[in-house]
Amino acid sequence: MEPLVFSQIANEKAKSMKKRVASTALLLAFLTVTSFGGINHTESVAAGLGISVRVIPGGNQVGQEAVGANKRMWMIVKQGDTRSREIQISSTSSISQLISFSIVDAVTINGVTSVGKTLNEANSWAQFSQNNFILQAGARKTVSMEISVPNGIGDKAVEAYLVASAESPKPSAQTNAQYSAVVKGQARFAHGLFLAVGDYEKFRVNFSIDDVKDTRRNGKKKLQIFINNKGLTPIAPSGDVTLQNADFPDLRFGPIRYLTARVNPESKAVFVVDLPEEVIPGRWKIFVKASQGNVTETKVFEKTLRFSKWFDILFNIGRVFVFIIGLILFRKSWHLFRGTSPAPQSLTKKARSFLRSLRERVNSKAKPENSQSRKIESDIDAEVERFLEEIRTRRKKASPKKASPKKASPKKASPKKASPKKARA
């Protein structure tokens, strides 16, 4: 029994050993596969470049808070002066990246503005606290950009892009293929840059809230705010709107906050604010506030809100008619003043006279220039002249015969003259 038991035990041990080996092998295989998978995954992630750039509000912008106290890269720098802004660059990549900063041109093609390929002149005025450096995987870095405008540069507004470029510092594409084509990649982050060169006073923020209008879009009540940027710097004001019913002052809505997009220098823009459906048609006092940095504009409008698109359309058509009538009256007044008649001429008449004058002009210009044609012309003229002379001489010859009845006419008249005598007689 013992050897049998022993052999059974030995068999069981061998079986359990096999199981262990098998499970260990499976585990190892699983780990190998997953680890290779992990490596592969890491490699595919590692190949990816990824960045972000944040413009930090403020910087060395003393006295220019209206322009610099935001996340937009707007600066005003006087000739011979230096101003700075700070930017933060962060990596979303799992590999180290070679980072470089530059200021490139903004190019507008068919109305679409995009990042150009050439460096802007402002690039030579810029000094970055760090440039062409390695940004470690997942790291963040704050970089200062100083702009020093040299003396002698004329006042101007520069529209460009601040570009942060990320490249792989080492070649990463590897293949065993006999023939391969390598396309290098670069990730860039472009942030719009407005740089005004000149005095701060010249480029101070200057805008107004011109008007508000009710409208209805997609069945929703909206308020249009008309903003006029009269300054030489771009703006993107934000603010709020409060509505108070003119008949029931306790009926108030707001403040309703609104945001705007960028408004270019010396241009107008309209922004639409959603209104609550409870704002009923009627007379309302509308308080509008708009702020750009430390510059705030407020205005109160008293308007009848209708929220009818058709009313607006018909009203505008009517106004266009009034404009045309005004122009017609101007014309009438002008003709009355000049003493001329604004006699209406039919279109066909106008066209005919125009064509006639055109034909005459062409004929007068299109006279033959060569000597032969001139000779023919003079021959014809001479022939015509001779013919006319002949007619004249014929008339002269014929004139005495024709003249007699004319001379005789007084004779015919004599009985008329005689008649009074007869009457007297």
Next chain:
Amino acid sequence: MNNRLKAFAILPIAASLTFFGLQVVTSSVAATSSGSTPTDASTGATAATIEDCDWYLDGVEGEIALVAEDAMEYVGDDYTLSADNDGIEVYFSGTETEDERCSFYDDVMGAAVEVSWTTAAFTSTTDDSLDWDLGDALETSGVSSLDVTYSTPVGSSCDAAFTAGAVASITDPSASPIAPATITNTATGSFNPSALSGATFAKCSLAANYSVVLPGGRTPTSPGSSYVFTGPRLITTIVVNDPEE
């Protein structure tokens, strides 16, 4: 004289009518000019303690190797080389990690992804016998071009707020860039990244396919050896929409 009096009488009426009419003309112009497209302003509350929303571009390949799919060798016929890049991501978030609560702090900015390129030639540093320029005639028909196609990858998504997808056949380095993904300021403002629960973020995943044909009818100086051609650099730029929409 009588007529002149009439003229003077008509003049102020005409002027006032023209001025009244002109107001609508100018206001219509203001409302429809390119610089003043009516823009939906978004409304809502902001919290001062959460992160600032920033745009991120991720997953752009530093180098892409285009190879023949069927492992065929170049035998003097037109020879297609291609590659894919599936992981390009565009998103806004409070940190480098996606979907981190944040606020634009009243300064909502959209973004556009632009792709431009340099040079239009594929050259080998070791042997120039097979070098070619984009625009060179192919043996079959047409010319060699670097074809780039951007689409939404299978299993990923691109928010409807984006205008996504683009195709380019590159033969000219000076051609305009393409825009595979664009989102306006207004569309960005429609997301609510600061919500305590159910915050929403704009994001778009892009897959890029690259393909180029090595023209046939050429004889390599060193047949049997490997050829690596370096082509144009593809520059993927995320442009934050500072300019007006």
